[in-house]
Amino acid sequence: MRSAVIVFPGSNREHDAARAITLAGGKPPHMVWHTDTELPAVDLVMLPGGFAHGDYLRAGAMAARSPVMRAVADHAGRGGLVLGVCNGFQVLTEARLLPGALMRNEGLTFLCKPVRLKVEARTAFTALYDRGDEIVVPAAHHDGNYRADTATLKRLEDEGRVVVRYTHNPNGSANDIAGIVNEAGTVMGLMPHPENAVEPIHVSRDGLALFESLVAVAR
Amino acid sequence: MAIKARVIVTLKPGVLDPQGKAIEGALSDLGFDGVGTARQGKVIDLTLDEDDVEAAHAAVTKMCEDLLANTVVERYQITLES
Numbered sequence: 038m039r040s041a042v043i044v045f046p047g048s049n050r051e052h053d054a055a056r057a058i059t060l061a062g063g064k065p066p067h068m069v070w071h072t073d074t075e076l077p078a079v080d081l082v083m084l085p086g087g088f089a090h091g092d093y094l095r096a097g098a099m100a101a102r103s104p105v106m107r108a109v110a111d112h113a114g115r116g117g118l119v120l121g122v123c124n125g126f127q128v129l130t131e132a133r134l135l136p137g138a139l140m141r142n143e144g145l146t147f148l149c150k151p152v153r154l155k156v157e158a159r160t161a162f163t164a165l166y167d168r169g170d171e172i173v174v175p176a177a178h179h180d181g182n183y184r185a186d187t188a189t190l191k192r193l194e195d196e197g198r199v200v201v202r203y204t205h206n207p208n209g210s211a212n213d214i215a216g217i218v219n220e221a222g223t224v225m226g227l228m229p230h231p232e233n234a235v236e237p238i239h240v241s242r243d244g245l246a247l248f249e250s251l252v253a254v255a256r
Numbered sequence: 257m258a259i260k261a262r263v264i265v266t267l268k269p270g271v272l273d274p275q276g277k278a279i280e281g282a283l284s285d286l287g288f289d290g291v292g293t294a295r296q297g298k299v300i301d302l303t304l305d306e307d308d309v310e311a312a313h314a315a316v317t318k319m320c321e322d323l324l325a326n327t328v329v330e331r332y333q334i335t336l337e338s
């Protein structure tokens with residue numbers, strides 16, 4: 038699998054993302070700076086976690102308007118895979134590549150702990166999991182409270198686009214939503230960090246299958 | 257002649273505002289009774305190199321739609337001063 042990891046000023050999980058992709062059997066990703074206007078030919082674009090542009094104005098707001106995001110939208114428009122984790126999920130909603138918005142956690146505190154998620158849909162991102170699988174991955178965010186209007190939530194549910202849900206809602210997200218996909222199932226955003234659950238030193242290796250799924254699908 | 261614009265961005269009614277809730281709690285703790293609700297927003301002041309009020313309003317509206325507000329959860333109000 039060929040991939041690109043987008044790096045914004047303030048990204049901080051880009052190397053974790055690259056390492057997870059490589060461990061799963063993908064080629065070492067291209068690291069692409071936010072001012073670039075073109076992407077190399079890739080199967081997957083990953084938007085990593087962090088605090089792009091210091092979360093100024095709103096988390097992900099500045100990054101979503103970066104030059105590189107036009108190329109990411111074009112890649113998504115052609116059916117290319119896009120994965121946004123944490124800040125990357127915020128960027129995808131701000132760029133309107135995914136519906137809804139990620140707001141301040143209900144408890145107002147920065148959440149930094151492993152969370153248990155239930156896999157609810159088989160997608161390119163979860164091909165190697167079974168529906169109903171429970172996985173434990175770290176979460177680290179201040180603005181992970183997923184919100185959308187009632188009609189959008191109903192569509193997400195009816196179309197089976199809620200991919201992972203918290204078993205114990207840590208941040209107030211509507212319908213316990215931790216991760217969703219777009220209509221085509223090719224763009225995914227999720228708040229917790231599967232790239233930080235891939236090695237024996239981590240809290241679990243439950244996140245590795247997500248990257249292995251992408252490698253298998255892209256092959 | 258420059259035009260000054262003030263943009264006030266607030267959460268749409270019905271959108272949960274945890275920070276507003278914390279402010280309500282703190283006001284109540286300080287003994288300010290009778291505060292029904294508190295909602296937190298943002299103020300953005302702009303100076304525009306523009307002297308036509310209508311053009312300025314149109315430009316700021318586009319800025320709000322494109323960047324200053326996330327219209328999924330926020331709404332905005334523009335006031336101009338020349």
